[in-house]
Amino acid sequence: xxxxxxxxxxxxxxxxxxxxxxxxxxxxxxxxxxxxxxxxxxxxxxxxxxxxxxxxxxxxxxxxxxxxxxxxxxxxxxxxxxxxxxxxxxxxxxxxxxxxxxxxxxxxxxxxxxxxxxxxxxxxxxxxxxxxxxxxxx
Amino acid sequence: xxxxxxxxxxxxxxxxxxxxxxxxxxxxxxxxxxxxxxxxxxxxxxxxxxxxxxxxxxxxxxxxxxxxxxxxxxxxxxxxxxxxxxxxxxxxxxxxxxxxxxxxxxxxxxxxxxxxxxxxxxxxxxxxxxxxxxxxxxxxxxxxxxxxxxx
Numbered sequence: 332x333x334x335x336x337x338x339x340x341x342x343x344x345x346x347x348x349x350x351x352x353x354x355x356x357x358x359x360x361x362x363x364x365x366x367x368x369x370x371x372x373x374x375x376x377x378x379x380x381x382x383x384x385x386x387x388x389x390x391x392x393x394x395x396x397x398x399x400x401x402x403x404x405x406x407x408x409x410x411x412x413x414x415x416x417x418x419x420x421x422x423x424x425x426x427x428x429x430x431x432x433x434x435x436x437x438x439x440x441x442x443x444x445x446x447x448x449x450x451x452x453x454x455x456x457x458x459x460x461x462x463x464x465x466x467x468x469x
Numbered sequence: 470x471x472x473x474x475x476x477x478x479x480x481x482x483x484x485x486x487x488x489x490x491x492x493x494x495x496x497x498x499x500x501x502x503x504x505x506x507x508x509x510x511x512x513x514x515x516x517x518x519x520x521x522x523x524x525x526x527x528x529x530x531x532x533x534x535x536x537x538x539x540x541x542x543x544x545x546x547x548x549x550x551x552x553x554x555x556x557x558x559x560x561x562x563x564x565x566x567x568x569x570x571x572x573x574x575x576x577x578x579x580x581x582x583x584x585x586x587x588x589x590x591x592x593x594x595x596x597x598x599x600x601x602x603x604x605x606x607x608x609x610x611x612x613x614x615x616x617x618x619x620x
Contacts, residue, residue, distance in 0.1 A: 362509035366534035392533040396510035403514040415559035
């Protein structure tokens with residue numbers, strides 16, 4: 332099932348629909364403005380290269396925000412109780428990245444689900460792994 | 470430094486510093502920044518995009534951008550090399566953060582530990598920021614893992 336509206340629709344092992352979020356320079360710069368994280372390694376490819384990166388990189392906290400948005404798209408109205416991300420490698424601005432997720436546990440009494448999350452870089456490396464716990468209201 | 474004395478040092482650093490509160494700051498939650506953050510993340514839920522929504526609130530990880538002035542406590546011992554890299558963040562959402570909220574954040578050292586793998590021993594320093602609203606309600610906890618290579 333691609334979109335979940337009620338806890339009863341959640342099944343252990345369900346996969347969230349893969350997402351390819353927009354990490355264009357315009358989007359990342361907009362994020363950095365809202366976060367007051369206007370560092371050149373995020374917003375300027377050439378400056379990032381001078382710091383030793385292959386190009387400008389997506390801020391770690393933005394990658395967590397992208398995953399949160401994916402969860403809300405999968406289950407509109409759910410509440411994210413916690414989200415934990417580990418930054419394993421850089422994700423490049425203006426590249427194609429893919430987000431994945433899967434349900435790894437559910438609690439019928441609390442109407443919660445636990446999710447495994449990841450973001451794969453364009454070259455196939457895993458850039459971010461994580462988990463989240465979400466609660467449904469009905 | 471041999472492994473035994475290194476282990477002893479880590480134990481002593483843990484005993485002395487885990488739980489120490491070392492920074493305090495306030496942050497105003499601004500509507501336009503909350504919306505721009507959510508929009509840049511590709512959010513589609515009106516709760517995070519529409520200030521007219523009855524449940525308008527900050528995106529779950531919005532507090533992760535709130536940096537206090539100090540990364541480590543004053544006089545914190547030099548462990549590991551370099552400034553450290555950002556190993557990731559864990560956010561716990563306790564209650565919605567509303568536009569205009571002024572949050573008070575306290576920062577503590579939540580944990581210090583090491584792990585040894587193929588690339589050697591890495592030291593993890595977990596910095597915890599707890600955010601409370603004007604009513605004193607805990608709304609968000611952010612754990613930030615700083616990773617340093619053991620020297």
